[in-house]
Amino acid sequence: MIEIKNLHKGFNGDMVLKGIDAKFEQGKTNMIIGASGSGKSVFLKNMLGLFEPDDGEIIYSGESLLDMDIDRKSDLRKEMGMLFQHSALFDSMTVEENIMFPLRMFSKIKLAERRERANEILERVNLVNLNKKMPSEISGGQQKRVALGRAIANNPQYLFCDEPNSGLDPKTATVIDQLIQEITHERNITTVIISHDMNSVMEIGETIVFLKDGLIAWEGSNKEIFKTDNEAVTDFVYSSDLFKKVRIAQNEGF
Amino acid sequence: MLIGIFKRPTKTSVLRELILKEIDDLVIGSIGITAFISLFMGAVVALQTALNLDNPLIPKSLIGFATRQSIILEFAPTFISVIMAGKVGSYITSSIGTMRVTEQIDALEVMGINPLNYLIYPKIIALLFYPFLIAIIMFVGIFGGFLASVYGNLVSLEDFIVGLQDSFIPWHVAYAFIKTMVFGILLATIPSYHGYYMEGGALEVGKASTTSFVWTCVAIIVANYILTQILLTT
Numbered sequence: 001m002i003e004i005k006n007l008h009k010g011f012n013g014d015m016v017l018k019g020i021d022a023k024f025e026q027g028k029t030n031m032i033i034g035a036s037g038s039g040k041s042v043f044l045k046n047m048l049g050l051f052e053p054d055d056g057e058i059i060y061s062g063e064s065l066l067d068m069d070i071d072r073k074s075d076l077r078k079e080m081g082m083l084f085q086h087s088a089l090f091d092s093m094t095v096e097e098n099i100m101f102p103l104r105m106f107s108k109i110k111l112a113e114r115r116e117r118a119n120e121i122l123e124r125v126n127l128v129n130l131n132k133k134m135p136s137e138i139s140g141g142q143q144k145r146v147a148l149g150r151a152i153a154n155n156p157q158y159l160f161c162d163e164p165n166s167g168l169d170p171k172t173a174t175v176i177d178q179l180i181q182e183i184t185h186e187r188n189i190t191t192v193i194i195s196h197d198m199n200s201v202m203e204i205g206e207t208i209v210f211l212k213d214g215l216i217a218w219e220g221s222n223k224e225i226f227k228t229d230n231e232a233v234t235d236f237v238y239s240s241d242l243f244k245k246v247r248i249a250q251n252e253g254f
Numbered sequence: 255m256l257i258g259i260f261k262r263p264t265k266t267s268v269l270r271e272l273i274l275k276e277i278d279d280l281v282i283g284s285i286g287i288t289a290f291i292s293l294f295m296g297a298v299v300a301l302q303t304a305l306n307l308d309n310p311l312i313p314k315s316l317i318g319f320a321t322r323q324s325i326i327l328e329f330a331p332t333f334i335s336v337i338m339a340g341k342v343g344s345y346i347t348s349s350i351g352t353m354r355v356t357e358q359i360d361a362l363e364v365m366g367i368n369p370l371n372y373l374i375y376p377k378i379i380a381l382l383f384y385p386f387l388i389a390i391i392m393f394v395g396i397f398g399g400f401l402a403s404v405y406g407n408l409v410s411l412e413d414f415i416v417g418l419q420d421s422f423i424p425w426h427v428a429y430a431f432i433k434t435m436v437f438g439i440l441l442a443t444i445p446s447y448h449g450y451y452m453e454g455g456a457l458e459v460g461k462a463s464t465t466s467f468v469w470t471c472v473a474i475i476v477a478n479y480i481l482t483q484i485l486l487t488t
Contacts, residue, residue: 048364077366088357102365
């Protein structure tokens, strides 16, 4: 579990996060949603330790990130997997080498075993026969799946996903969402996903934190989000035509 | 940045492989173009010296002497380093800069890897082998001078060899290699700095490459003056 207490972060005097308290539970897909500029990415980078918070606490399974020395932080990061918005695959490595990379860096297993493990992971993310391809030779959806494979290669305790389905067609986006949820349940890990895609929220948002202007404006689940009267959330959720029509249909009793 | 490069080192077996790859990319991969330039520059130095020797009291062996001195003292270490700032320096800045822009450096950091050590340390170690490249360049440059002057009938083989051996000071070779070591470190660190700390997108990667080339050249030229002052005038 990850616990956030009174998190503050600003840049050049402008506060982006203004006191966030949240809990991200183990074995669940926890989503952070909000409009562009609401502070989602800054929040995530604070949790990953890429930014130093101005105030507050980030607690990983009872241990404060800010109290950790650089070696402990480094060890914690070995328990993290991250799926970046643009995949961030190492473009000098093949698909297989990308997946084997965390294993190679942090384990003593032999090449043949690493290769076997990479094949298992590629199969798990529904990619076969792409082992020797370079990232530039595969599609955006396939890159995301490879990146997800790399993120879970080292059996992480925490999985972070930054807009995992941005730039993907709806069908591929759904495949990625389902994969993330399945892996979260299978491995009982703490998954935190940043998104502003409502389809994704509906699909896998087991717990949802809605950010607005650097504060948590609402918390709940995908079952509750359509029932809330919170104006900030309804403005966000019903900003798309599709969901407006859903709401009208709901109001008309369909 | 320099302290960060040596902290939290990458796994030895991985680092060894990275260093070998960088030696191949940065040093061995540069032999072709630098040898080509050097061969013709050596020839031009010999030709120009020969064409300016119209006084019968000055021995023809001066062609060999002038070729040797210019290649060893300045052309091989300094001129080739400026060329390397363009070839290798731009490559380093753009490759690290692209990794920054595409979040690959963030990915390394999130995995608990020290990106400075993983990306820059192997380049520094690889460029410590830069003097080997310069040794080849010295040989090829002098060979170019030999081809142009002997086969161009500007000087006899014997005179050229006498000139090559004339007033030879071994310290000049040591001076050239000391300079080369310093330039190698500058070639690894300045472009890495510009790539690692760049911000923005693809356009900024190009700008960072240009800036790194300019600053690497400036650093090489200034270091050349300082080292010459220290090593040759005292």
